[in-house]
Amino acid sequence: MLDYDAEAARYDTTRGGVPRARAAAEAVLRLLPASAGDLLDVGCGTGLVTERLRRPGLRVVGADASAGMAEVAAPRLDGLVVRADSLRLPFAARSFDAVCAVWLLHLLPRAADVVTEAARLLRPGGVFVTTVDKDAGHDVGSDIDALLAPYRVSGARDAAGTITAHAARVGLRPVGETAFTGHGQGRTPRDIAADVRAGRLPSAVRTVGEDARRLADRLATLPDPRAARPDPVYRLMAFERIA
Numbered sequence: 001m002l003d004y005d006a007e008a009a010r011y012d013t014t015r016g017g018v019p020r021a022r023a024a025a026e027a028v029l030r031l032l033p034a035s036a037g038d039l040l041d042v043g044c045g046t047g048l049v050t051e052r053l054r055r056p057g058l059r060v061v062g063a064d065a066s067a068g069m070a071e072v073a074a075p076r077l078d079g080l081v082v083r084a085d086s087l088r089l090p091f092a093a094r095s096f097d098a099v100c101a102v103w104l105l106h107l108l109p110r111a112a113d114v115v116t117e118a119a120r121l122l123r124p125g126g127v128f129v130t131t132v133d134k135d136a137g138h139d140v141g142s143d144i145d146a147l148l149a150p151y152r153v154s155g156a157r158d159a160a161g162t163i164t165a166h167a168a169r170v171g172l173r174p175v176g177e178t179a180f181t182g183h184g185q186g187r188t189p190r191d192i193a194a195d196v197r198a199g200r201l202p203s204a205v206r207t208v209g210e211d212a213r214r215l216a217d218r219l220a221t222l223p224d225p226r227a228a229r230p231d232p233v234y235r236l237m238a239f240e241r242i243a
Contacts, residue, residue: 041063044063050076
C-alpha cells in the first residue's frame with residue numbers, strides 16, 4: 001500500500017492528471033439522479049476528480065483517510081473535505097442523495113464494509129456509484145497482458161459480482177453502469193518490469209522469487225519498452241437505495 005501522505009504532492013502527475021480526472025467525473029455524473037442535491041466522494045484523494053463533480057444544484061463533500069491528501073484537496077473543494085476512515089464516516093444516517101467511491105474498493109480488504117457505510121449514508125432513492133473490476137480494466141490485450149496472464153488470480157476485492165451481491169444484502173440494487181478511459185495510464189514494459197522487481201505488483205497478479213525475476217526479465221525485453229500500451233478502460237456501477 002502506498003504512503004498516501006508522502007505521495008500527495010506528486011500523486012496527480014503520476015495518475016493521468018486532469019484528462020483522467022475529467023473522464024472519471026463525467027462518468028460519475030452520468031450515473032447520478034437528476035434530483036441529487038448532495039454528494040459525498042469517499043476516498044477523494046487530492047480532490048482532482050471531486051472538484052469536477054459539478055453541476056447546478058449539487059453540493060459536493062470529500063472524505064479521505066490521508067491527512068496529506070485531504071490537505072491538497074481542501075482548497076479545491078472550498079474546504080468541504082474531512083479526514084475520515086471510509087468505514088466510519090462522520091455523518092448521520094441518510095445524509096446524502098449520492099455517495100461515490102472511485103478507485104477505492106480494490107485497495108481495501110474490507111471493501112464490502114464501504115458499501116455498507118455508503119448504504120447507511122444514503123437517503124431512500126439515493127445512489128452509490130463506484131468503480132468495480134479496477135485491475136481488469138488494465139487488461140487491454142497488450143503484449144504486457146499476455147505475459148502477466150499466467151500470474152493473474154481471481155477474487156478481486158472489487159469484483160462486480162461480489163460488490164453487487166453485498167449491495168443487495170444492505171438494500172442497494174444495481175440501476176446503471178458506464179465506462180471511461182484512464183487517460184495517461186497506459187503501461188510501458190520498462191515500468192511494469194521495474195514494478196515487478198520492486199514487488200509492486202498489480203493486486204490481481206501474484207508471483208514471487210525466481211518467477212518474479214523471470215517475469216521482469218521477459219517484460220523488459222518486449223519491443224518498444226518505453227512505449228505506453230493502450231489506456232485502461234474502467235467500469236462504474238450505480239446502486240440505488242431501495243428504502
